[in-house]
Amino acid sequence: MEKENLAVTHDGVFHGDEIVSTIxxxxxxxxxxxxxxxxxxxxxxxxxxxxxxxxxxxxxYFDHHQKDSPIRENGKAYSSAGLVWKTFGEEVILNxxxxxxxxxVERIFKTMDEKFILPFDLIDNGEINIPExxxxxxxxxxSFNPNWLDDNNNSDRQFWIAVNLTQEFFYNYxxxxxxxxxxxxxxxxxxxxxxxxxxxxxxxxxxxxxxxxDHNLEEVLFVIYPNQNNDWMLKCIAPSKTEQMxxxxxxxxxxxxxxxxxLQEITKVDDAIFCHTGRFIAGAKSKEGALALAYKTLRx
Numbered sequence: 001m002e003k004e005n006l007a008v009t010h011d012g013v014f015h016g017d018e019i020v021s022t023i024x025x026x027x028x029x030x031x032x033x034x035x036x037x038x039x040x041x042x043x044x045x046x047x048x049x050x051x052x053x054x055x056x057x058x059x060x061y062f063d064h065h066q067k068d069s070p071i072r073e074n075g076k077a078y079s080s081a082g083l084v085w086k087t088f089g090e091e092v093i094l095n096x097x098x099x100x101x102x103x104x105v106e107r108i109f110k111t112m113d114e115k116f117i118l119p120f121d122l123i124d125n126g127e128i129n130i131p132e133x134x135x136x137x138x139x140x141x142x143s144f145n146p147n148w149l150d151d152n153n154n155s156d157r158q159f160w161i162a163v164n165l166t167q168e169f170f171y172n173y174x175x176x177x178x179x180x181x182x183x184x185x186x187x188x189x190x191x192x193x194x195x196x197x198x199x200x201x202x203x204x205x206x207x208x209x210x211x212x213x214d215h216n217l218e219e220v221l222f223v224i225y226p227n228q229n230n231d232w233m234l235k236c237i238a239p240s241k242t243e244q245m246x247x248x249x250x251x252x253x254x255x256x257x258x259x260x261x262x263l264q265e266i267t268k269v270d271d272a273i274f275c276h277t278g279r280f281i282a283g284a285k286s287k288e289g290a291l292a293l294a295y296k297t298l299r300x
Contacts, residue, residue, distance in 0.1 A: 008043050009080075010052035011036040013145050014159050016138035016166075017079035017124040018051040020117065021062065023167045024084050025050070027092045036156055051080035058087055064125075072121075079124035085117045096171075097178060104181060111177050116170070141166055180207065187211040191220065199224060199294050201287065213241045221249040221298075224290045227283070231273060232290035236280045251279040251293075252300045269293055
């Protein structure tokens with residue numbers, strides 16, 4: 001068996017961290033062959049050993065069960081998922097998305113580490129309290145272990161079922177993270193170049209909330225964008241991520257629930273379509289109409 005491509009994890013019961021570690025390793029450019037064993041001779045021959053071996057060096061060994069195992073900067077312990085991601089994460093991103101610039105890869109790596117990898121670390125190390133009967137990715141993965149009535153010889157087969165299913169989730173999460181990063185760039189550029197920073201206008205729908213909150217763009221009150229029917233939406237921005245049912249500047253109370261002619265009559269905007277009863281979104285047939293609704297809201 002060639003050392004150049006052998007990666008070893010333990011056999012028996014598997015958890016979320018070594019499943020995620022496996023997904024990371026098989027998406028590098030190294031064409032790793034994954035073996036599940038505790039055989040010391042095979043471990044010695046391996047290029048990568050993860051979640052087993054009792055060592056961490058960031059090159060060959062990626063275990064976290066030993067005394068003085070690695071700790072994150074935030075004081076939380078790594079699992080094998082975090083350790084393997086730390087070394088191979090940027091390589092995986094670039095391998096799957098070679099068109100990304102270096103700074104984009106670094107940003108995606110950090111976001112994935114915080115939002116996707118860290119929860120596996122926390123759960124595996126018992127550093128987070130999960131309410132009873134709460135479904136997490138970690139217990140979803142663990143559910144594929146053979147139970148006490150099953151043939152334990154099926155453990156490897158179940159391991160790979162868990163890997164394949166979780167890998168699709170990983171791919172989707174990574175893709176969405178990259179898309180969100182692109183949205184962040186667009187929103188920041190629009191904010192930078194807008195003379196009126198209270199109203200950001202986009203010629204196609206772009207997710208805006210996370211960027212507005214994460215970058216403290218407190219001046220932004222409204223965003224305007226076309227929907228799938230090519231109507232133009234005027235959306236109010238919430239005060240913060242934790243106050244999504246409120247608005248920094250709500251639409252006028254007398255508009256609430258009105259549609260078409262009734263709304264057009266009271267707003268004097270000829271192509272106004274609707275105003276939601278919650279006063280957080282309204283629409284018009286044109287960009288100019290949506291912008292007129294915004295300006296009228298600010299003047300009332």
